[in-house]
Amino acid sequence: MNGRSSVGKFEESRKRLSDLVERFEELKQDGGRGDFGPAPEDLRLENVGTKISTHFLLFIPVFFSVLLFVLLLGKHYSQQFFCILWLSFLPVAVMSFAGLLKGSLEGAVTVPLEIAAAEMGEKKVVFQVTTTAATSALLAVVESVLLHAPKYLSGRFRIDVVLKEGGEGEEEEGVKKLRELESSGKINLLLLPANISLVALPQKLPMKVSWTRSRLKHYAVLKRREKGENTADTFVCHLSAETLVGEDTVLAIKEFVLASNGEGKLAAEAVLTFPYAGNLLTFFCDALRTANNLSARGGAGAGGFTAPFHGAGLVVRSDVEEEIGWWGVESSAMFASEFIKKYGRKKSGFLRGRVYVKSAKKTRELLEQRRRWFVRTVYELKGYERRMRLEIFVKLLSWFISPFAHPLVLLAGVGLLRLFAGETLLSGVVPSTLLSPFVAFCFAVLIFCYFVGVLENLKVSPRGQGKERIRELVKIFGLSPVLICVATLVESFSVIYALFKPEEILE
Numbered sequence: 001m002n003g004r005s006s007v008g009k010f011e012e013s014r015k016r017l018s019d020l021v022e023r024f025e026e027l028k029q030d031g032g033r034g035d036f037g038p039a040p041e042d043l044r045l046e047n048v049g050t051k052i053s054t055h056f057l058l059f060i061p062v063f064f065s066v067l068l069f070v071l072l073l074g075k076h077y078s079q080q081f082f083c084i085l086w087l088s089f090l091p092v093a094v095m096s097f098a099g100l101l102k103g104s105l106e107g108a109v110t111v112p113l114e115i116a117a118a119e120m121g122e123k124k125v126v127f128q129v130t131t132t133a134a135t136s137a138l139l140a141v142v143e144s145v146l147l148h149a150p151k152y153l154s155g156r157f158r159i160d161v162v163l164k165e166g167g168e169g170e171e172e173e174g175v176k177k178l179r180e181l182e183s184s185g186k187i188n189l190l191l192l193p194a195n196i197s198l199v200a201l202p203q204k205l206p207m208k209v210s211w212t213r214s215r216l217k218h219y220a221v222l223k224r225r226e227k228g229e230n231t232a233d234t235f236v237c238h239l240s241a242e243t244l245v246g247e248d249t250v251l252a253i254k255e256f257v258l259a260s261n262g263e264g265k266l267a268a269e270a271v272l273t274f275p276y277a278g279n280l281l282t283f284f285c286d287a288l289r290t291a292n293n294l295s296a297r298g299g300a301g302a303g304g305f306t307a308p309f310h311g312a313g314l315v316v317r318s319d320v321e322e323e324i325g326w327w328g329v330e331s332s333a334m335f336a337s338e339f340i341k342k343y344g345r346k347k348s349g350f351l352r353g354r355v356y357v358k359s360a361k362k363t364r365e366l367l368e369q370r371r372r373w374f375v376r377t378v379y380e381l382k383g384y385e386r387r388m389r390l391e392i393f394v395k396l397l398s399w400f401i402s403p404f405a406h407p408l409v410l411l412a413g414v415g416l417l418r419l420f421a422g423e424t425l426l427s428g429v430v431p432s433t434l435l436s437p438f439v440a441f442c443f444a445v446l447i448f449c450y451f452v453g454v455l456e457n458l459k460v461s462p463r464g465q466g467k468e469r470i471r472e473l474v475k476i477f478g479l480s481p482v483l484i485c486v487a488t489l490v491e492s493f494s495v496i497y498a499l500f501k502p503e504e505i506l507e
Helices: 003-029 052-074 080-087 090-105 136-153 170-183 212-226 247-258 280-303 318-324 332-343 363-383 386-405 407-421 433-459 467-500
Strands: 124-130 157-164 188-192 234-239 267-276 314-317 348-358
Touching: 052 433, 080 386, 080 433, 090 280, 090 386, 090 433, 124 136, 124 212, 124 247, 136 157, 136 170, 136 247, 157 170, 157 212, 170 188, 188 212, 212 234, 212 318, 234 247, 234 318, 247 267, 247 314, 247 348, 267 280, 267 433, 280 348, 280 363, 280 433, 280 467, 314 318, 314 332, 318 332, 332 348, 332 363, 332 386, 363 386, 363 467, 386 407, 386 467, 433 467
Parallel strands: 124 157, 124 234, 157 188, 267 348
Antiparallel strands: 234 314, 267 314
């Protein structure tokens, strides 16, 4: 990116931020709410999750449609070997479906309105944005916090932006804008000196692993220690340069903080949503992440952190974060594992609000993202807490098998074998009609998860409002057979990509 276009982007962000800064001053003078946005008593938030009736209306037709397809296909292609491959997904399908079902039994949830007017007392929230580059996306995250936090946290919050020194072009321009915000008292900018090493790295690494985020997070812990802020009254909300907060996020954090007295929970994570996407395919792929997160939330119940753990919108009490530390803990999943080992699962939970994450712009970026997750998770698997390790191992195994068990791949392979080797090669194998309902269940749960994620993301997407919502639903559900085939192929072949490129984990 050239310098001129970078400056243009930041000028645009600066104008938006200057308006927010003025309104932020009004908020401070008006008891934290000001004269914009809905008053607490008029607040209307989209519920998180879906009612059980909606789930059954979705799942039942999907299941019977898939079952019919499997039975018809079984007359020609249903082999024992195929069923064994497909049934390997049954444990994950059962866990996912049970989590979504349990969550929907509780009904869609949102934060009680009385939380909006409650006093924070001595408690405060630090929104910590940790990133390796000062980009325009980072300013958008700061903007989202400045827009929503003052209304409900009554001045009991701060924004810490944690960066490493250095950078040229866009990054250098971004740091200048951040310094302007710091000088006006809107953020606290922490720049990690390039010559400081704070994290004790393992002696031998099987691959190139980036530890930059660990160094930045630990640096922030040390700076808070200097101020005497690592106490039971300070809570840290971890954000990345792709994670925006909304009104429901701030209210959910406030509810969690106020409920954390005495025997309350010490850490929680928000529900992951993707309101914006570069294209329809990435939107559809990330819908599965939202569904997985809702399933984890429902399945965990009072049990706290579980797999998968994304870490976007992780809220943790600052003295607990200092106790665990980020020494050699690069990923949020590893931090969650260390938390469980030290405090147990029941001291963690889920916020009743969302964070809003930007999807990958291009399919290639999404493929690289999935490859990086797979490699890192395999690398860290041995260090996870025992139950978390088992959950992740089962899901990793299913992910590893997926490229070889994809129906399109198998059908194409069978077609080629029959074309070149004749019918006799695959004849005499007993059809697996009795197993067909279980195979259908595995595929139906996968399709169901995509649909649940799409519905949840459309709730908070500009494309999901009013008449536009109907058009989007018709388009997505109409194209769903193609989208599901392509999306699952992309997700599956990220494993193949990882096998050919396992030596490095990029930021």
